[in-house]
Amino acid sequence: MGNLNIALGALLRHLGCDVVQGQKPNKRSLEMGVRYAPELVCLPFKVTLGDMFGALERGADTLLFIGGGDWSCRYGYYGRIQCSILRRLGYEFRSIFVGNKDIKFVASEILRMNSGSWTTAIKNWTRGFAVAWHKSKLVDEVESLARHFRPHEQNRGECARLSHKFLKRIDDEDRVLALRKMKKEIREEFCSIRRTGQPAPLRIMLVGESYCVIEPFVNFDIIEKLGELGVHAEPFLTAHRWLFYHAMRINEDRGFPRKEARALAQPVWQYNAGGEDQLSIAYTIRAAQQGFDGVIHLMPFSCMPETAALPVFERVCRLYNIPFLNISLDEHTGVAGVYTRIEAFLDVLSQRRARQDSVENVYPRSQRVAIQHP
Numbered sequence: 001m002g003n004l005n006i007a008l009g010a011l012l013r014h015l016g017c018d019v020v021q022g023q024k025p026n027k028r029s030l031e032m033g034v035r036y037a038p039e040l041v042c043l044p045f046k047v048t049l050g051d052m053f054g055a056l057e058r059g060a061d062t063l064l065f066i067g068g069g070d071w072s073c074r075y076g077y078y079g080r081i082q083c084s085i086l087r088r089l090g091y092e093f094r095s096i097f098v099g100n101k102d103i104k105f106v107a108s109e110i111l112r113m114n115s116g117s118w119t120t121a122i123k124n125w126t127r128g129f130a131v132a133w134h135k136s137k138l139v140d141e142v143e144s145l146a147r148h149f150r151p152h153e154q155n156r157g158e159c160a161r162l163s164h165k166f167l168k169r170i171d172d173e174d175r176v177l178a179l180r181k182m183k184k185e186i187r188e189e190f191c192s193i194r195r196t197g198q199p200a201p202l203r204i205m206l207v208g209e210s211y212c213v214i215e216p217f218v219n220f221d222i223i224e225k226l227g228e229l230g231v232h233a234e235p236f237l238t239a240h241r242w243l244f245y246h247a248m249r250i251n252e253d254r255g256f257p258r259k260e261a262r263a264l265a266q267p268v269w270q271y272n273a274g275g276e277d278q279l280s281i282a283y284t285i286r287a288a289q290q291g292f293d294g295v296i297h298l299m300p301f302s303c304m305p306e307t308a309a310l311p312v313f314e315r316v317c318r319l320y321n322i323p324f325l326n327i328s329l330d331e332h333t334g335v336a337g338v339y340t341r342i343e344a345f346l347d348v349l350s351q352r353r354a355r356q357d358s359v360e361n362v363y364p365r366s367q368r369v370a371i372q373h374p
């Protein structure tokens, strides 16, 4: 999912695993996933199943699943069904499920990989975690700078080139000190990009299902596409925040802590129905309060929590007077159709911006905090 493999791969390698990664999601892996997955299951199930074929063909003998059945949507049984599909097709492998209740089992696995020595296990875990954390933070920094500068770049593709270069260096580097030093270099290079000098670009908040927001293959690289069209797209969740904030529950989101987000969304959406629906709603409201020009909601076709929450997104956007575009994704979705809808949406936003003549008039700062839920 996105660039999550860079940090997770480092952590697992330090714990003593030989990490085998399939290719990034691609047309072939999607086709394989679609061929063997239940027809109406959600898109992330199909894409990740397709990825597993790639990893097993490259020699993986163990599959590690995050989430061991304790989830309120289909994600909870993803792993077990994917395993049974793969085993029925003749693949042989060991499966490990990591859920809230499996901490003891995970600890014993880590101990086994470190020849039964707790000292080595703790040392490797600490070092692995530190390296993974710094890599993940840097990846987040690269993604954030690319999002920020892309709408302004004079030579198209400059941000993509820098992102590619630094992501590769981050992946190859395993020393914490060197990773820390790299941050300055990354900032300097992005800041030196030649810019067009265009005034404030349109700002769009991307919300919805985590996988669809983070993985460029399934969302047709929407962040890059919007950037190339001169629009700043801000995802409510990134790979880094998903890993530490969502999966490991480390509060990384100091600007908008989970507690605050929950309180903002609760009057209209009481609790998470599975994915990140409650958080998404909170970010939608916050986008309106911060004067974003629009909200794009990405979800897999047939996703239970996002389908249930969709009318609430639409109502919240009407109440807060912020344009909203829903994009439902599955294996039949075509890139041309999605881009056409996005371009039409951008036309609406530009006309709205021109009519209102400034963000300040669309949503005056004085009202932003005062507005209460109905």
Ligand code: SF4
Pocket (backbone or CB within 6 Å): 042, 043, 044, 073, 074, 075, 209, 274, 275, 276, 300, 302, 303, 304, 305, 306
């Ligand atoms: S959040 Fe939606 S898409 Fe993701 S696993 Fe749950 S049902 Fe599927």
